[in-house]
Amino acid sequence: MAGLLMIRQDWEAAAKQQLDGLAKPPGSLGRLETLAVDICRIQQTLSPRVDQRRLVIFAADHGVTAEGVSAWPSAVTAAVRDTVVAGGAASSVLATVHHTECLVIDVGVLTAANQLNSGLVTARVRSGTRNLLVEPALTPEEFEQAVAIGQRAAEDAAANGMQVVIGGEIGIGNTTAASLVIALATGVVPRLVVGRGAGADDATWARKLAVVTMVWERYRTLWQTAPREVIPAVCGLEIAALAGFFIAAAARGLTIVVDGVVTTAALLIAEELAPRTRAQCLAAHAGAEPGHRVALEALRLRPYLDGWELRLGEGTGGLLLLPLMDAAVAMLTQMTTLAAVQQQLASQG
């Protein structure tokens, strides 16, 4: 592990050295240079590639919606799943414009899709989670099944030549589960974590906070000693699948782009199950949910798009970082060197 750490730091230093040798004042491209360094460190090369990329969106429903924690009914999960597959959702449109494959995996939406489509994989563990307020959301076996589906999705991406993967999610009620995971994993109280998800009003938000606080009180002591026992009880199927997706993508050396509050909660779980998964990750943005920033800070990931107030999910924030990654890699690999310009100056002088 120490050896791997050394090597990563060496790639970071080598990338900085290469950037400082390019025809520009050192550091003058700011965060674009940081992005290039991050990609070199993650891919362990000075010739990184980010052009083969896939967004995998995991979709599932949440029993906790019975408590009135969401602005939208559970039926919307299936509708969004079908809209993404049909190509009309925000994620489908942004994936096309930024040259990214888009795949949806149904790991537990209440209603199964009624038609076959090459953009949809059906791997349903169960029809939605149980209501986490009244009983554990998932059994340990169900949790493991969902994790394994995510892992296979990452292995398939690697086998198909992807260099970059984005995790996305669809699931009415899933910011409730994500807030709970973040509060438990970071030790930050629910009041500072729970937000309005896809548009909760004051009353809905108050119910959501009450639910998260009650379940957080139930598990916070056990989390200290046995987090893996708690995780299935508060998790979502798509969150578990995302955790598996991140773990296997990191193990395969892929570059992972993390999107919003729900995928970042999944990364906290991944980090718990497989430490240093986060070292393969780039945080695309800090979204509108307060818990998102809390989770990113705990993971020591600095978001690239700050102040964009995104709260849609589906991987949309992750997709927006891709062309900036293209720019970072092009800068690193295609610019003239300072030495070449100096030689030219000397020959003219």
Add this chain to the structure above:
Amino acid sequence: MAGLLMIRQDWEAAAKQQLDGLAKPPGSLGRLETLAVDICRIQQTLSPRVDQRRLVIFAADHGVTAEGVSAWPSAVTAAVRDTVVAGGAASSVLATVHHTECLVIDVGVLTAANQLNSGLVTARVRSGTRNLLVEPALTPEEFEQAVAIGQRAAEDAAANGMQVVIGGEIGIGNTTAASLVIALATGVVPRLVVGRGAGADDATWARKLAVVTMVWERYRTLWQTAPREVIPAVCGLEIAALAGFFIAAAARGLTIVVDGVVTTAALLIAEELAPRTRAQCLAAHAGAEPGHRVALEALRLRPYLDGWELRLGEGTGGLLLLPLMDAAVAMLTQMTTLAAVQQQLASQG
């Protein structure tokens, strides 16, 4: 003028209405939605286009470099000009990756280019400005000539079917002139405006601040009553050309992407000469120079890429906004509507 204002506000409202009718929670794409609204307002359509775009980089030298205000010698201006034209500069590489034409116009570099290239236009008003500390940098006639070159460049862009233009600049010493323009135009004292440009050390920065402060004291009263008399005295040739470029681009209805501190200073001049030029502009980022944010606030332009700490110039920051504009337009024009999804839900329910 009131009529035009009404129409613009109507387009803004219409764009918001269209966005709220798409298959996503209202406002859930945050700043990406703001960007779409801005583009609709600027282009006065709900079917905006941003795919035909050109970066025009104006290059010139500055006599004030004799005062030791810059980290780099004036010879670097010609070297950067030639590197951009040869395709190896940061701006050339980013323009290629983001599908943008790139054109350099030499309006007064000390050394003329010694070869013909289709990416370079030679329209030299004079070889660099005079030293603005000891005499006016430009005569009113020279200033007007540079402005006219910029105007013709915008008219050429419009005639060639461009929808979007970015203004860029090359000019060792030009953050000194830009700081002076910003301090005079905004009333903010030089100490809060002057930065380190392309990498000034403490001593260089102190000289730069002293120069800006002395010239600012000389002109600040005259600026209150007759800013147009002052502008040529403190301006650069590339800054004057950029002002003309922005004025004519705005008059032609083009969408203007503003880059760093120098181009934003040019926009302050443009706004002085032709009020409401700023209404056609998008601010790509807030750069590392303190004066950049001061100028953007005076222009009431909120930067999209915040915290990116860019300080290269050449239009590089502007180029980074383009793929996000692509995303904003695709979202606005290609997503499924909420009504279509609701119809689908009703037919299944």
